[in-house]
Structures are given as C-alpha cells and as structure tokens.
Amino acid sequence: MLDQESAPYSAPDKVGGRVMVVDDEPDVAELVGTILREAGHEVKVITDSRQALEAASDFRPDLVTIDVLMPSVDGISLCLQLRRNSDVPILFVSAKDEPPDRVVGLRIGADDYLGKPFDNDELVARVEALLRRHRMREGGTQQKQLRYGRFIIDLASLQAIAGDRQLPLTPTEFKLLRTLAGEPGRVFTRDDLLTGVWGYEPGSDTRLVDVHVGRLRKKLEQAGVNEVEIETARGFGYRLIVHSH
Numbered sequence: 001m002l003d004q005e006s007a008p009y010s011a012p013d014k015v016g017g018r019v020m021v022v023d024d025e026p027d028v029a030e031l032v033g034t035i036l037r038e039a040g041h042e043v044k045v046i047t048d049s050r051q052a053l054e055a056a057s058d059f060r061p062d063l064v065t066i067d068v069l070m071p072s073v074d075g076i077s078l079c080l081q082l083r084r085n086s087d088v089p090i091l092f093v094s095a096k097d098e099p100p101d102r103v104v105g106l107r108i109g110a111d112d113y114l115g116k117p118f119d120n121d122e123l124v125a126r127v128e129a130l131l132r133r134h135r136m137r138e139g140g141t142q143q144k145q146l147r148y149g150r151f152i153i154d155l156a157s158l159q160a161i162a163g164d165r166q167l168p169l170t171p172t173e174f175k176l177l178r179t180l181a182g183e184p185g186r187v188f189t190r191d192d193l194l195t196g197v198w199g200y201e202p203g204s205d206t207r208l209v210d211v212h213v214g215r216l217r218k219k220l221e222q223a224g225v226n227e228v229e230i231e232t233a234r235g236f237g238y239r240l241i242v243h244s245h
C-alpha cells in the first residue's frame with residue numbers, strides 16, 4: 001500500500017504549504033502526514049471528521065486531503081461544507097477508486113482525486129501541483145480583463161462575471177477557463193490541459209479534464225453565458241469558441 005521506506009519526494013520547484021489531512025484511520029492519517037512533512041509541508045492531522053470544519057477555521061490550511069469513507073461525516077459531505085465558505089484546494093484520497101466515485105468527488109468541488117494504494121511521490125506531486133496553482137491564482141496582479149460582451153474574465157480579481165453575476169468557479173475551473181480563453185479557437189488536447197492547468201505529466205488521468213470541462217460548461221450555461229462556448233474537438237480535446245452578437 002503506502003511505502004514508508006521510499007525516499008521523500010523532492011523537486012526544484014517544491015513549495016511548502018499548510019496541509020490538513022482528514023482520515024478516520026489514524027495509522028493512514030499519520031503516514032500521510034509524515035510523507036508530507038518530510039516533503040517540507042506543515043501538517044495538521046484530523047482523525048474525527050466532525051472536528052474538521054473547526055480545525056480548518058483555526059489552522060487555515062492551504063490544502064485539505066479528505067478520505068471519502070468516514071463514519072461520522074463522510075468525505076463528500078465534508079467537501080460540500082468546506083466549499084460553502086472556502087476555495088481551498090481539496091484532494092480526495094480514498095480506497096473508493098472506481099470511476100463513478102472519482103466523478104462524484106470532482107463534481108461536488110474537489111480539485112483532484114487519488115486512489116489508495118498510492119505512491120508516496122505521486123501524493124506529494126499532486127499536493128504540490130495544487131498548491132502551486134492556488135498560489136498563482138491568489139498572486140495574480142495583472143490589471144487585465146478578457147471581455148466578450150457582457151461576459152468578463154477578470155485576470156486581476158480572478159473572477160468570471162456574466163452581467164452583474166459572478167460565476168461560482170473553483171480555482172481549477174477558473175484556470176481552465178482562463179487557459180482556453182487565452183487562445184480562442186485553439187484546440188487544447190487533454191494532455192495540454194493536464195500539464196497547463198494541473199501541472200501533471202502528459203498521459204496522466206485525462207478523466208480529470210473531461211469532468212472539469214463538464215462542470216465549467218454547466219456553470220456557464222446556468223449563468224446564461226452565450227457569448228462563449230467550450231466546444232469538443234472530437235478525438236483531440238477542447239477549444240473556446242467566441243460568438244459574435
């Protein structure tokens with residue numbers, strides 16, 4: 001399962017962060033905590049999910065890992081509660097690794113999903129990719145907007161606005177939209193988006209891309225956005241189409 005003997009992950013662009021680990025199995029939770037501490041992160045371990053919301057308020061994590069199957073408050077419910085007030089990156093780490101479970105987790109607001117058993121290096125790599133993306137989002141300083149009629153993608157405030165309504169996008173959804181909108185009409189392959197948005201190696205889990213595109217499309221539709229459309233280029237990937245009005 002988890003290899004305690006493997007060497008700690010390291011990378012030239014490694015970035016430390018405050019990570020809260022929520023898992024009702026103390027041995028697994030502590031092992032995940034140890035792996036992340038050895039990689040340079042500050043970690044708080046929570047083994048009772050009923051305490052997670054209060055702990056998150058006190059600890060103010062940069063990222064949260066959540067087990068799906070927990071007896072008191074399950075991971076899906078906890079993710080939904082966290083998403084009500086926070087855009088903190090969420091990584092599901094669970095033995096429930098069937099495709100339907102992964103899709104549900106991503107659709108309700110998680111940024112990534114890692115099945116057990118997992119490789120130590122992959123855990124750290126995914127955590128650090130999420131942290132880098134979130135910090136890039138928070139650190140955006142360019143006073144620049146992409147305007148498509150009443151639909152605005154504000155790169156300074158990191159908001160997508162349709163008329164007077166702000167779209168409730170997660171950090172991953174915003175970066176996906178910003179990437180596609182940066183080059184309208186260009187077909188981005190799933191591997192392009194995996195590397196550009198998630199920071200993963202080509203050939204990783206392309207299902208991540210499909211699920212997040214589906215969520216983003218739904219939010220654009222719900223907000224009444226018809227100035228742009230995410231079009232599927234069959235067999236290749238996705239592109240943003242701008243409609244003239």
